[in-house]
Amino acid sequence: xxxxYKQIITISLxxxxxFLSACSxxxxxxxxxxxxxxxxxxxxxxxxxxxxxxxxxxTDEKVELINNLGSSVVLHQAMINGDANISSxxxxxxxxxxxxKEDPVKDPKKAMDNVQKIFQERYDxxxxxxxxxxxxxxxxxxxxxxxxxxxxxxxxxxxxxKDLQAGVDNxxxxxxxxxxxxxxxxxxxxxxxVYPMQIGLVYDAVEAGKMDVILGYTTDGRIASYDLVVLExxxxxxxxxDASTLAVNELLxxxxxxxxxxxxxxxxxxxxxxxxxxxxxxxxLVEPAIVAEKFLEEHxxxxxxxxGKKDD
Numbered sequence: 001x002x003x004x005y006k007q008i009i010t011i012s013l014x015x016x017x018x019f020l021s022a023c024s025x026x027x028x029x030x031x032x033x034x035x036x037x038x039x040x041x042x043x044x045x046x047x048x049x050x051x052x053x054x055x056x057x058x059t060d061e062k063v064e065l066i067n068n069l070g071s072s073v074v075l076h077q078a079m080i081n082g083d084a085n086i087s088s089x090x091x092x093x094x095x096x097x098x099x100x101k102e103d104p105v106k107d108p109k110k111a112m113d114n115v116q117k118i119f120q121e122r123y124d125x126x127x128x129x130x131x132x133x134x135x136x137x138x139x140x141x142x143x144x145x146x147x148x149x150x151x152x153x154x155x156x157x158x159x160x161x162k163d164l165q166a167g168v169d170n171x172x173x174x175x176x177x178x179x180x181x182x183x184x185x186x187x188x189x190x191x192x193x194v195y196p197m198q199i200g201l202v203y204d205a206v207e208a209g210k211m212d213v214i215l216g217y218t219t220d221g222r223i224a225s226y227d228l229v230v231l232e233x234x235x236x237x238x239x240x241x242d243a244s245t246l247a248v249n250e251l252l253x254x255x256x257x258x259x260x261x262x263x264x265x266x267x268x269x270x271x272x273x274x275x276x277x278x279x280x281x282x283x284x285l286v287e288p289a290i291v292a293e294k295f296l297e298e299h300x301x302x303x304x305x306x307x308g309k310k311d312d
Contacts, residue, residue: 034251034258037066037075037084040200042281042288043135043219043243043274048088049292051245051262057302058261070198071171072098079125079248086262087246090127091135093239095119095246097177104177108134108240124249128262130242133271135219137172137238139231142206145213146229153232154187157213161189167211170196178239186237203228219271221279243274264301 034055038048045067052063066084069075072091076099078084092111096102100118105111112130119125139154146152149160157164173180173196184190195211202214203222216223223230245262252259269277273295280291296302 034061034063034086034255035066035084036063036086036088037069037078038088039072039075040068040070040198041089041217042200042221042278043217044089045288046277046281046292047131047243047245049289050265050296051086051088053293053296054261054264054301055258058264059255059257061255061258071169073171079246080123085248085251089135089243090246091241091243092130093136093178093241094171094175095127096239097175097179098171101176104239106236106239108242111240112242112244119246120249126247126249126252126259128245128247129266130244131265131269131274132267133219133269133274134240134242135217135271135274136233136241137169137178137215138218138233139213140206140216140223140228141213141231143227143229146231151229151231153234154237155234156231158187158189161191164191164212165193165195165210166191166213166215167195167197167202167205168215169199169202171199172196172215178237183237186235219274219278221275221277221282223275224279225283268299269295 036048036051038044048065048067052065055061055063066078069078072094075084075087075090076095079087092108092115093104095115096111097104100115100122102114102118105114112127116127119127139157141151149156151157168180172178173194176182180194191213195205197205199217202211202216203220203226205211206214206228207222207226216228218230222228245265247259247262277291277295280286281288286294
């Protein structure tokens with residue numbers, strides 16, 4: 001079944017190269033600017049805007065957003081190439097087996113320790129402590145599908161998997177350790193067809209009936225808005241995916257106030273809060289920038305110690 005999406009993967013990689021080449025050729029920003037890259041996911045965009053607002057409020061720096069990068073692989077390459085110097089959302093489990101090509105680690109603390117150590121030593125980049133939420137992969141189906149086939153956990157798919165079309169994150173399929181090959185080994189079944197796509201498209205695909213099952217993120221607001229059923233990972237296949245900021249050390253050393261601004265968000269956003277923020281954007285159609293600003297205002301990030309507004 002892996003052969004069925006090789007052509008799609010090849011096209012995705014070609015588009016990645018073309019996109020990054022375009023970024024390098026634009027010359028629209030100064031090399032000293034703070035450049036925050038985000039993926040196509042709502043969550044990544046919200047956190048990018050949150051970082052932008054925090055940095056601009058706490059410093060005099062000019063901040064540029066680089067939006068809609070297709071996957072964590074593209075984010076990683078943008079950071080290496082110098083097209084970006086901050087990634088708004090990086091995930092321990094994703095980077096450990098993807099960008100770093102290490103074995104998956106089930107223990108959250110050990111996974112965090114490993115990615116922080118390796119990014120420092122190998123890429124001279126700082127993987128900050130988590131924002132406070134984990135965005136774990138999970139297989140999902142419509143409620144109608146779940147009730148029809150009595151689906152509660154992933155292993156319940158085994159008897160019908162040969163007839164199912166699955167939409168999955170295009171950065172997941174070829175990952176070693178926690179990708180599709182290893183999933184098949186762990187659960188003992190294969191889907192009829194596997195379609196890699198940008199993660200933001202999988203929810204619409206299953207809601208519209210174009211996919212039977214999808215691999216999505218547990219913090220996504222569309223789980224609630226589309227009334228999707230999250231299937232339990234009963235064989236504990238997926239490793240932890242704690243969300244964090246990643247930044248190049250050159251930037252942090254040259255601009256220590258930027259580092260201080262980033263650190264103010266460490267441990268401040270729970271998984272439940274992130275799902276609500278995503279829901280606000282995806283279901284209520286509020287722009288990610290507005291969602292980010294509202295969260296910071298409601299949690300008094302723009303006030304000084306005396307409780308008044310900080311001077312801009």
